[in-house]
Amino acid sequence: MKRYSILIFCVILFSTVNAQLKIGVARKSITPETPVWLSGYASRTQPSTEVLHDLWAKALVIEENVKSRIIIVTTDILGLSHDISEEVAQRVIKAHGIDRSQLLLNSSHTHSGPVIWPALSVIFEFNQADQQAAMKYNQKLTDAIVEAVDMAFAEMAPGQLSYCRGTAGFSVNRRESTEKGVVIGVNTGGPVDHTVPVLKATDMNGNPKAILFGYTCHNTTSRSYLINGDYSGFAQIEIEKMYPGAIAMYIAGCGADQNPNPRGTVELAAEHGKTLADAVRKALNGELRPVRPPIRTSYTVTDLQFPPIDPGIYRKEMTDPDIYIQRRARLIMEAYNKGWDMSVYKYPVQAVRFNNDFTILGMTGEVVIDYSIAAKKKYPGENMFVAGYCTEVQCYIPSKRILDEGGYEPESSMIYYGFPGPFAGNVEDRVMGAVTLVMKRTRVKH
Ligand SMILES: [Zn+2]
Numbered sequence: 001m002k003r004y005s006i007l008i009f010c011v012i013l014f015s016t017v018n019a020q021l022k023i024g025v026a027r028k029s030i031t032p033e034t035p036v037w038l039s040g041y042a043s044r045t046q047p048s049t050e051v052l053h054d055l056w057a058k059a060l061v062i063e064e065n066v067k068s069r070i071i072i073v074t075t076d077i078l079g080l081s082h083d084i085s086e087e088v089a090q091r092v093i094k095a096h097g098i099d100r101s102q103l104l105l106n107s108s109h110t111h112s113g114p115v116i117w118p119a120l121s122v123i124f125e126f127n128q129a130d131q132q133a134a135m136k137y138n139q140k141l142t143d144a145i146v147e148a149v150d151m152a153f154a155e156m157a158p159g160q161l162s163y164c165r166g167t168a169g170f171s172v173n174r175r176e177s178t179e180k181g182v183v184i185g186v187n188t189g190g191p192v193d194h195t196v197p198v199l200k201a202t203d204m205n206g207n208p209k210a211i212l213f214g215y216t217c218h219n220t221t222s223r224s225y226l227i228n229g230d231y232s233g234f235a236q237i238e239i240e241k242m243y244p245g246a247i248a249m250y251i252a253g254c255g256a257d258q259n260p261n262p263r264g265t266v267e268l269a270a271e272h273g274k275t276l277a278d279a280v281r282k283a284l285n286g287e288l289r290p291v292r293p294p295i296r297t298s299y300t301v302t303d304l305q306f307p308p309i310d311p312g313i314y315r316k317e318m319t320d321p322d323i324y325i326q327r328r329a330r331l332i333m334e335a336y337n338k339g340w341d342m343s344v345y346k347y348p349v350q351a352v353r354f355n356n357d358f359t360i361l362g363m364t365g366e367v368v369i370d371y372s373i374a375a376k377k378k379y380p381g382e383n384m385f386v387a388g389y390c391t392e393v394q395c396y397i398p399s400k401r402i403l404d405e406g407g408y409e410p411e412s413s414m415i416y417y418g419f420p421g422p423f424a425g426n427v428e429d430r431v432m433g434a435v436t437l438v439m440k441r442t443r444v445k446h
Contacts, residue, residue, distance in 0.1 A: 023159035025210040026151030027058040028144040032114040040111030042123040052228035059148040064293040074249040076229040079393020101299035110230040161291035166196040166283030171217035172261040182407030197385040208246040216253030221269035234273020254388040256366035291357040296442035302434040305424040351438035362390035370399035400428040
């Protein structure tokens with residue numbers, strides 16, 4: 001009899017905890033009209049030729065009560081601009097009464113999606129009409145994200161969350177040491193993370209509504225003129241075929257120094273997508289752990305410093321034979337002459353914590369894997385996924401190690417992003433300080 005009562009008590013406790021959640025999910029197409037200039041590679045010489053598959057903005061709303069919610073948005077694009085992210089946040093805050101920490105925006109970083117102006121504008125020779133077309137797409141994207149969030153709210157219903165984890169082995173560290181320094185290549189001995197975290201959201205009958213999964217790897221398998229989501233686009237399509245009625249959402253990890261291997265064709269992107277989808281299915285067929293409230297969120301902004309601007313250097317670079325160095329110098333001098341402060345980048349960091357069951361650390365920009373490793377090591381009991389490409393994508397975020405080693409991520413990428421980099425030597429301390437703060441603010445005491 002006693003054992004029977006304990007069992008009933010556990011069942012009631014478990015259902016009460018889980019019944020508190022309401023879940024809504026929706027998606028809206030963000031496929032651009034073709035032809036459109038695609039973003040990510042400086043080597044492209046023409047706009048897109050056709051659409052291979054649709055790109056999506058997808059929104060997942062998880063609500064504990066009206067004050068405790070999280071909205072997770074994923075987008076099949078290179079990265080959101082600062083202005084898009086700000087406008088989306090303001091509109092969603094106004095419409096749904098949340099604070100900024102309750103909205104997590106992520107981009108898949110596909111290199112086969114449209115230009116998101118003005119990111120990487122240094123690699124394009126855009127005339128005014130091209131710029132206007134890009135701004136028009138920015139507005140379409142902004143509206144689509146807000147609409148997806150509204151739709152997800154509208155279809156919210158009681159549901160449950162659970163977590164599992166798989167692995168996929170196609171990412172490789174790309175920072176290869178050579179006599180000429182570190183280049184983008186294949187470094188089989190470098191740090192990688194093959195984990196595939198999976199968060200499943202179901203209705204009260206156990207039917208999957210949303211499958212949120214992640215991976216820590218650049219979305220750079222193919223380099224074609226076909227609009228597509230690269231491996232993560234293919235993976236989402238595969239998962240939606242496996243679980244009819246569910247929306248699959250890809251959240252990018254800190255894969256700034258990780259590449260798919262092998263790479264080069266759309267066929268390989270499809271193959272990696274299938275591998276990732278299979279890893280998700282295998283994990284879902286294994287042991288799932290409940291993910292319970294309370295939901296705690298925190299968002300902070302920290303200053304990352306660049307060296308002070310020396311106008312003499314950039315004036316000289318305005319006549320540099322390298323067109324990209326020239327264009328960056330023009331951008332920086334324009335800002336300098338307007339009196340803008342270019343020495344600080346305001347860097348957002350966010351934590352989303354579900355009890356002690358699952359945590360998403362949301363890092364802004366192109367974040368190298370060292371941060372993911374460091375955060376997981378610092379918070380070993382959190383069951384943590386460290387997402388990169390959150391909020392906005394303005395540049396790479398190197399660790400101290402990578403800053404010291406040099407190469408594309410800490411140094412030359414800054415030219416294409418139009419920043420006066422590399423960052424100052426304390427970049428990692430500043431970022432990890434912000435991580436410590438958001439983790440402290442979201443701590444769940446038992
Ligand atoms: Zn990148």
